[in-house]
Amino acid sequence: MNDLSGMPAAPTRYTTERPICVAVLAMGGQGGGVLSDWIVELAESQGWHAQSTSVPGVAQRTGSTVYYVEMLPPKDGRAPILSLMPAQGEVDVVLATELMEAGRSILRGLVTPDRSTLIASTHRLFAIAEKDKPGDAIADPAVVMEATEVAAKRVIAFDMESVAIKNGSVISACMFGALAASGTLPFPRESFEAVIKAGGRGIEPSLNAFRAAHDQTIAPPIVPASPVAKPAKRFAPLPDSVGRPDLDLLLTRIRTFPAPLQAMLYAGVKRVTDFQDPAYANEYLDRVTKLYELDKVHGGAVKNFALTATAAKYIAVAMAYDDVIRVAELKTRSHRYQRVLKENMVGEDQVVYTTEYMHPRLEETASTMPALLGRFMETHPGLFGWMFRKGRRVRSGTIHWFLVLYVLSALKPIRRTTLRHKRELMHLDSWLALASDHAAKNYDLAVEIIGARRLVKGYSDTHARGLSKFDRVIGAVPVLAGRDDGADWMRRLRDAALMDEDGIALDGALKTVATL
């Protein structure tokens, strides 16, 4: 915005000033615009010239966007000429409203060690590519944190989203607070707060969030909470006794296993007991014990009894399968109601009702019947099909519908007689048999055969798809049995099966295996 005379300006000595350059990386709808507006108002309130621009376009719809601000005081009445695009290596402050966006700012070359202060919130908003895989595709935050160390001159990173929520505000207020505390802009803290106060709605919450983030930037916690890909699993300590002979017996049996295995065994026993009863948990331990015996014979000791450890986990998962009875019970437990209150932040003075979206098909219902009746229903869909055409909206907060679920859950005692149970056990035992057969020849492969059970999950169609993937992976065992790298291939097959819904990656992997 310099003079418009069009005449060449009188040659003077060049000024060496350069503008302060600030880039804001945000996702559409995250308030990146508000933040850059605040920064502009701040600079202008201090008599500086500020220019902001952006290219929201379609990215306004949840995509990632960059807002760019440059600021510099005018000189002898002349306004600075400011750039409309961030230049690699020229950005002084990068504000990223989410961890992967911080990573993106580095990849765009906006963060350089000679100049850039990176202010980032470490919380995650998962991208669709991280969410839509059947397995675990969540990006590793540690990779970003490590890159920030090499890329940035200074890093200010903490979970600003939770700070914002704690103060009933939005992340932009926290970023503004961290910016103020970073000292990267030559303006006093009061001028930052003044900008917020001049704003329209939610001034108090914004100020609180601003101050909280400011303080945390000035005085970070002694042990900085760096984001981790996976939180630790919750293993309950093995109690000496719970005061019930049948349960204590289970505990005693668990103690007969090597100490490192006991935590997982206890988790398994808990799940299976909860699913059915202590007797069922004993069956669980019987199965694990069988494999443990094999394990000892085939030198599992040097491999930390990997076979038993894996079995302890997946046998429990397999035995505590998800049937109608199980779902009905989980949906009607009191701690579930407590969780609903908590998750939805239901206040004292509010009332909440839950509606369950259920669509039991003939298959599910038949399989919950005693085997004979179940098979009859399956073979006569004409007779029963009509009952299961549409989904059921179960208003589980009402007495009537609660009772329906409650009665379903009370079918536990007959579970062992159901068609589903028979099928699950058949599948379970043939699977374990297969693993056992290979324990001797190819220990590692046996472990992976057990691990392949990870593929079986979900309900109805999803469950069927999981089973078929499992079968296809298991189908490769004969080919792999003789190979030293058979286990590695087995693992690759499993990972491939978790990469997409239709098993395209798995098909590819299987083709490769076929060529071995």
Next chain:
Amino acid sequence: MAERSFAREVLDLKLGDGDEFRGEGILAITKALLQSGVSYVGGYQGAPISHLMDVLADAKDVLDELGVHFENSASEAAAAAMLAASVHYPIRGAVTFKSPVGINVASDAIANLASGGVTGGALIIIGEDYGEGSSIMQERSHPYAMKSQVWLLDPRPNLPSIVKAVEDGFALSEASHTPVMLEVRIRACHVHGRFMTKDNKKPSFSLREALEKPRRDTERVVLPPASYLHEREKIEQRWPAAVKFIKENKLNEFFGPETGDVGIIVQGGFYNSVMRSLQQLGLADVYGETTVPIHVLNVTYPLVDDEVAAFAANKKAILMVEEGQPEFIEQAINTILRRRDIQTKLSGKDVLPMAGEYTPAVVTKGIKAFLEMYGKPLLGNAPPPPDASAVLADPKVKTLAKTVPPRPPGFCVGCPERPIFAAMKLMQQDLGEHNISADIGCHLFASLPPFNIGATTMGYGLGPASASAFNVKADKRPISILGDGGFWHNGLATSIGNAVFNKQDGVIMVVDNYYSAATGGQDIMSSRAAKAERSTNNTIVDAVKGIGVKWVRHIDRTYDVARMRDTLREALATKEAGPKVIVASSECMLNKQRRVKPLFQKSVRDGMRMVRERFGVDEDVCTGDHACIRLSGCPSLSVKQTDDPLKDDPVAAIDNNCVGCGNCGEVSEAAVLCPSFYRADIIHNPTWFDRFMSGLRRSVIGFLQRRREARRIAFAD
């Protein structure tokens, strides 16, 4: 209503002599129009010029006071045709749209307008959507100026220059009887800056006068022999007049020393970039001082040959900085130099890339390469330009490149279009993949994960038209998509009418979300809101029936996924000939929330009984297959790692942005996914009866729960 209110911006339009405007570039243009005594304004919304339309739509009082007529044109063609009012009358008019897509649509009207020429100033403001964040094909608007002989302004990207360009544009248009295009790039439209305002000017000649004392002149009608005269007139009178005006009024600018071995010619819009690059090379400072002479083309068509020649003469070499392809200006300058036998070397696309956005790094690299060839001494004390290559080469950053996931745009939280495509995906799971022709609008996001639906997009409102070749006997019918915006823009005649007339045996899904949503939620004919100054509530169903479609189904709640899927199946199976049109209606959630949320919160504050719906996932029921996400992609339906030692994969989780649209439940029901989803109805300010019933139910349920838990044999959690 648009996505946001522009009440505050409207105040800026009222600023007068000596006031300072501070705000967005596109709003500065809006103010400049009023300062220039414009009589009428039209246009079609789209990034980056939507705000011009939005603020005028909210500025009725200002416009009435000045007697300015503002119209939300049905399309860019309608907008351009509006400029016909300036053909016979000394009336200033302006229209605006996104470019080049807008000009593609408007070119028929622009060509006719340009042929006959204008009496009053006619300004076409085009928001150039090129480069990062662009949603359209990467082309230039420049050739439209060349082919129709309309003039093209490309001012320096600061508010005073842009505002001046508007005023100059009208004057130039009148001086040369030619429409003028004002090109503003997306960053310049959204740039925040400041300029000193003037009072708004009432038009000297009103539209009313024109209507009451009509004029006509067959010479201005595009018919032989007039059309032949028009072409001559363009070349022999209007062009020279324009060049004379540009020269005399110094529309183009010169900076830096009078003389020098080398010089740079730049499109006005890239002046700031060039200055920053020179600064990086130690040849300029941030306040506009420069060692290298710069010739700024605020008018990029036509060129003023004398100015270019004078600038080039007695220089060793000049560089043309011109973004986009082909390099029209560079070619023209070469012609000028050759004709005058000026031996100055001309660089351009030899040192700068032919295609792609001119980012600071690109421009600096190009200028450096140019100076390496012709001005080496200048680079003598050049500091090393800023550079990130070292960081980008670091192994840790290379690993990062594999880690950071792409973040494509997608449907908003609770978007009513999501269930439509979920239903389509479910249908395809049963009946196999179909040939699906997409259209322009938010619904085009369906072509991205998780839906991956839509094979082509041929233009706004052309979805069904782009499927017309597939009107042959086959075991599968073609499916095409059309948004309500595209429907009224072009689709009704070009797509639906075309399908009816040619008995297109396909399925057409019309996505009706009550707004032109992708461009910012502007109202359209079928919007449901009652507007005093517009006619809304003209239903799409009536329109398609009126144009002759026999098979029409209206689904007035898109979230009914099962019904959506079954209706699709019906449309694909029916014996009925001709197009099968499904109109799927539900309000754009972004706009709905803006409308409803404040009301809801107010009612709650006022103590009224209000029910808020939210969805949740029972994490102990969820098995982490994520099938629900593959049928949704809702930002608020996410995943979370679980500490359950028996679970390997993250489970689904719904965050607090959930608006309870119902898609999750409907999908899991229709697709028979899993029972993990639940809907929580949270009653604010419950009545005594609510409390009583809830108390009763809780006590009975609580009793049963205690009873069962007492009997359950299990380890404590």
